[in-house]
Amino acid sequence: MGISDFFTSAIDKTSATTKKNVGSGTSKTYFPAARVAGSAVKADVVETITDYGFILFFIGLAVWLLNIYLNPAAKIIMGTILMCYSSLLIFQRKGILLIILFWTWYIYFGARTDQTFALYFGIISLSTLFIYYKLINKERNVGDELKAGAIPIIIFFLDIGLISLLTTKFNLPLTDLTQSLILFIPWWALLGLFTSQKQSNLLSFFKAVGILYVIVILVIGLIPSVGYTEIKSTLPGAEQFLAAQEKVQSQISGKENPFVSNLACITEFENFQGCVNKRQEDSELNNICKKQEKKQEGTEDFAKCVNDQREKKKKEAASVLVGGTNDPTISQPTKAEFIETKFSTKNAFTEPGKPILQQIEFKINNPRKQIIDLEFSCSFVQGDKNIEAKILGNSLEKSVGGETIRRTIVCQGPNTFKGTFNIVYEAKIKGLKSVSRLQRAFIPEIKDYSQNEEMKKEILSTYFNSNNQWSQGAEDLSRVDFAFGNPVDNPIVEPTSMIIFSSVLRNPGKGKIIAIKNYKFTMNNAELDSLGFSVKSGDENCLSGTSVTLPPLKTSFIEQIPLSTCIINLPDNFKNLKEYQYREFEGAVEYDYLVRKEISMTVKTLELS
Amino acid sequence: MKIIIILTAIILLFLIGCTSSPNITSPTYNFKQGVSELNFRMLPNAPPDKIYPESNFKLILEADNKAAYDINNLAVNIVGLDDKYFLLNVYEQKIPTMYGKSLNSPIGDKQFLEFDGVSNKLFQNAQYYTGNYIVKASYQSKIEFADTICLNPNLYSINDAGCKVQDKKSYGGQGGPLAVDGIEEITYPSGTGGLVEFRVNLANKGRGKVNTVHLITSNLGGEEMECEFLGENVITQKLIKMTNEKQQATLRCKTFIKEQNSYASSLSLSFTYDYEFKQQFKLNLVK
Numbered sequence: 001m002g003i004s005d006f007f008t009s010a011i012d013k014t015s016a017t018t019k020k021n022v023g024s025g026t027s028k029t030y031f032p033a034a035r036v037a038g039s040a041v042k043a044d045v046v047e048t049i050t051d052y053g054f055i056l057f058f059i060g061l062a063v064w065l066l067n068i069y070l071n072p073a074a075k076i077i078m079g080t081i082l083m084c085y086s087s088l089l090i091f092q093r094k095g096i097l098l099i100i101l102f103w104t105w106y107i108y109f110g111a112r113t114d115q116t117f118a119l120y121f122g123i124i125s126l127s128t129l130f131i132y133y134k135l136i137n138k139e140r141n142v143g144d145e146l147k148a149g150a151i152p153i154i155i156f157f158l159d160i161g162l163i164s165l166l167t168t169k170f171n172l173p174l175t176d177l178t179q180s181l182i183l184f185i186p187w188w189a190l191l192g193l194f195t196s197q198k199q200s201n202l203l204s205f206f207k208a209v210g211i212l213y214v215i216v217i218l219v220i221g222l223i224p225s226v227g228y229t230e231i232k233s234t235l236p237g238a239e240q241f242l243a244a245q246e247k248v249q250s251q252i253s254g255k256e257n258p259f260v261s262n263l264a265c266i267t268e269f270e271n272f273q274g275c276v277n278k279r280q281e282d283s284e285l286n287n288i289c290k291k292q293e294k295k296q297e298g299t300e301d302f303a304k305c306v307n308d309q310r311e312k313k314k315k316e317a318a319s320v321l322v323g324g325t326n327d328p329t330i331s332q333p334t335k336a337e338f339i340e341t342k343f344s345t346k347n348a349f350t351e352p353g354k355p356i357l358q359q360i361e362f363k364i365n366n367p368r369k370q371i372i373d374l375e376f377s378c379s380f381v382q383g384d385k386n387i388e389a390k391i392l393g394n395s396l397e398k399s400v401g402g403e404t405i406r407r408t409i410v411c412q413g414p415n416t417f418k419g420t421f422n423i424v425y426e427a428k429i430k431g432l433k434s435v436s437r438l439q440r441a442f443i444p445e446i447k448d449y450s451q452n453e454e455m456k457k458e459i460l461s462t463y464f465n466s467n468n469q470w471s472q473g474a475e476d477l478s479r480v481d482f483a484f485g486n487p488v489d490n491p492i493v494e495p496t497s498m499i500i501f502s503s504v505l506r507n508p509g510k511g512k513i514i515a516i517k518n519y520k521f522t523m524n525n526a527e528l529d530s531l532g533f534s535v536k537s538g539d540e541n542c543l544s545g546t547s548v549t550l551p552p553l554k555t556s557f558i559e560q561i562p563l564s565t566c567i568i569n570l571p572d573n574f575k576n577l578k579e580y581q582y583r584e585f586e587g588a589v590e591y592d593y594l595v596r597k598e599i600s601m602t603v604k605t606l607e608l609s
Numbered sequence: 610m611k612i613i614i615i616l617t618a619i620i621l622l623f624l625i626g627c628t629s630s631p632n633i634t635s636p637t638y639n640f641k642q643g644v645s646e647l648n649f650r651m652l653p654n655a656p657p658d659k660i661y662p663e664s665n666f667k668l669i670l671e672a673d674n675k676a677a678y679d680i681n682n683l684a685v686n687i688v689g690l691d692d693k694y695f696l697l698n699v700y701e702q703k704i705p706t707m708y709g710k711s712l713n714s715p716i717g718d719k720q721f722l723e724f725d726g727v728s729n730k731l732f733q734n735a736q737y738y739t740g741n742y743i744v745k746a747s748y749q750s751k752i753e754f755a756d757t758i759c760l761n762p763n764l765y766s767i768n769d770a771g772c773k774v775q776d777k778k779s780y781g782g783q784g785g786p787l788a789v790d791g792i793e794e795i796t797y798p799s800g801t802g803g804l805v806e807f808r809v810n811l812a813n814k815g816r817g818k819v820n821t822v823h824l825i826t827s828n829l830g831g832e833e834m835e836c837e838f839l840g841e842n843v844i845t846q847k848l849i850k851m852t853n854e855k856q857q858a859t860l861r862c863k864t865f866i867k868e869q870n871s872y873a874s875s876l877s878l879s880f881t882y883d884y885e886f887k888q889q890f891k892l893n894l895v896k
Contacts, residue, residue: 329737463741584691
């Protein structure tokens with residue numbers, strides 16, 4: 001029943017009542033139309049709010065809106081509650097057994113897939129299902145039960161981050177559509193809305209709004225695409241879903257809801273899309289400066305921050321020409337992390353006046369035995385208070401080497417801290433090197449078009465049939481990606497084409513690049529400049545450079561730092577070839593990296609007698 | 610009686626002795642049939658399946674000529690090896706002549722080309738590196754075509770007891786990569802004889818690429834015929850360039866026959882051609 005029908009029926013009821021009273025001979029009593037309409041609305045509202053689907057819609061919407069305030073455990077609990085609610089009340093207990101079995105396996109057993117467990121659990125599950133559906137509840141249709149069980153399970157996955165996981169782990173492209181699905185679709189709310197049973201005008205209205213919302217989000221996709229992800233394969237547990245969701249949300253959150261942007265720009269007929277894009281960009285930049293850079297809105301600092309972020313975005317956009325992949329022949333990359341040990345207690349007691357001590361292990365896997373400097377620091381954070389603490393022993397070590405580097409870091413905090421707080425450990429690793437390689441084929445000038453095409457085809461099928469038109473490097477803390485050609489990912493270089501050269505330092509790790517000392521590009525250990533390659537136009541320091549300035553932003557290029565982009569000239573020996581040549585180039589960047597870990601801790605003071 | 614037996618025995622002896630022995634002909638085999646060409650392969654362990662960094666290795670390439678014709682000016686090039694990982698002493702070697710299959714050499718000719726190489730280090734801490742490369746060979750060779758065909762200038766004759774003209778004939782090759790794979794015979798009766806036109810189709814049946822084809826001889830019944838290549842990429846009447854897209858050519862030959870009745874005659878053609886082919890190999894550098 002539509003809105004117009006609602007009012008029509010209310011008016012009809014009013015007319016009928018008035019006519020009845022006029023014709024009956026009783027005194028002419030006038031019943032105001034509003035009172036009747038009010039009763040109809042009241043009945044409609046009551047009808048709506050008692051519908052299980054609507055209740056699910058309401059709760060699902062509330063959970064979705066408050067999502068950023070929930071920790072992973074709370075999200076899983078809410079997801080479980082809503083899953084059970086759906087099964088019990090929306091699907092009338094259909095599929096509940098399937099949901100219980102799924103939850104037991106996925107949450108309680110952590111999605112175990114080892115053979116022994118799979119065998120036992122599989123047998124128990126199948127037996128349970130058999131007994132239930134064949135002996136206890138024979139009248140139930142197994143197919144319907146499975147369908148009814150599958151829907152809440154799928155919504156559960158979508159809610160906790162299935163799409164995020166597909167982008168981070170399985171290389172699902174992070175397109176406008178997927179980003180919209182991750183951020184802006186309240187899955188449980190939609191399930192509730194579209195499975196509501198009762199008929200009411202209010203419900204119809206909400207359904208109409210729901211459909212319109214989904215259309216706006218999905219069809220008028222507004223968020224620009226993001227670059228490459230790498231392929232990994234693993235069976236994800238709930239934590240991984242949520243971690244993936246957090247990672248992706250941190251990349252794309254802070255932007256205004258596209259529905260709101262669309263509404264705000266509805267009067268901009270001439271430049272609707274431009275208006276929406278600007279609102280999206282502004283909201284994203286404002287959010288970064290507010291939440292991450294911790295600038296006060298309305299201040300000069302805030303405006304400068306927004307400008308710096310905008311410049312950074314432009315620079316990043318210019319550098320996304322370049323991609324890169326992990327080198328499949330290098331199985332041991334350089335990794336660094338803080339590891340909590342059994343001695344890293346989260347709950348501690350301390351004597352009054354005595355300082356708090358907390359320890360953690362720091363480990364670097366250094367297969368290439370790089371010589372690095374290490375600098376450790378720690379701080380105690382409680383609410384707005386951030387107090388620098390002391391590292392016991394040597395916090396600075398120079399020229400450290402070895403294939404595996406392990407250090408125990410002891411952080412001494414102030415004796416005034418108690419209660420729950422965070423200890424933030426930081427390690428600056430200086431002098432790291434990222435080296436990547438890039439293959440290219442240089443062909444002679446061939447006037448015969450078909451011969452030229454045949455040669456290119458042969459080169460592509462012989463040398464470039466495994467995604468190696470991009471540079472390949474170890475999956476280290478950072479990785480230099482570079483390429484040249486026209487377009488940059490074209491691995492065949494013709495002597496007469498304009499050659500674009502571009503490079504970035506990519507940060508696939510969880511830390512932060514804090515300095516870039518130098519970079520250079522070589523072939524057979526000789527710098528490209530010395531081999532006759534030269535910069536035709538663009539960045540003078542395109543082929544080698546020192547000290548890339550990083551803007552003083554906390555966000556500091558979470559994903560990548562552009563190094564250089566230019567047009568280059570080929571040396572003569574690559575222009576006058578008789579036969580094609582296949583060559584490998586190397587790019588090396590020396591940089592400093594910051595690894596950080598936050599640990600929550602609770603300290604209670606001992607009451608001494 | 611004894612004399613009769615002795616005489617009979619002597620006569621028998623003469624009869625048996627003078628009976629001609631069965632016709633033992635010398636063995637013959639026509640190598641000039643089918644499609645055969647030069648083949649390459651790397652000898653086992655040359656190179657080895659795994660090459661270690663900073664070590665020496667050998668590439669030994671076996672060139673095996675299975676065609677029925679000699680190969681001249683064979684140039685073998687190794688292309689596409691990155692000297693960052695593998696360095697060879699030479700990248701090109703030449704062989705002036707390789708013999709084709711014949712009675713004197715029924716297995717053709719085999720030659721071995723050695724390339725000495727040295728490997729460098731792997732990239733960073735990579736576990737392995739695979740270097741694909743291509744062996745390119747170019748050479749000149751020839752093919753000879755011969756067949757007996759029926760000629761009949763008198764198309765309207767009903768009572769001709771001679772041979773039957775075949776308008777179209779197909780062939781499976783003449784022992785090389787380039788082959789005459791079909792001939793069309795067209796006869797134009799004319800007065801006391803007739804004009805015969807042969808359209809000879811040449812096609813590349815091998816794995817490589819034919820560049821140019823040169824007509825050397827064209828005879829019908831021992832007399833030279835006038836021939837010319839047709840179509841695009843004709844350089845001269847007797848020289849054509851085959852393109853990547855079209856590895857075939859049509860040769861038209863004409864001659865006037867004076868006889869009035871049908872008869873069989875031998876048609877022979879010979880060509881020389883430039884040929885090129887490539888084969889891919891790989892080297893594995895492991896830690």
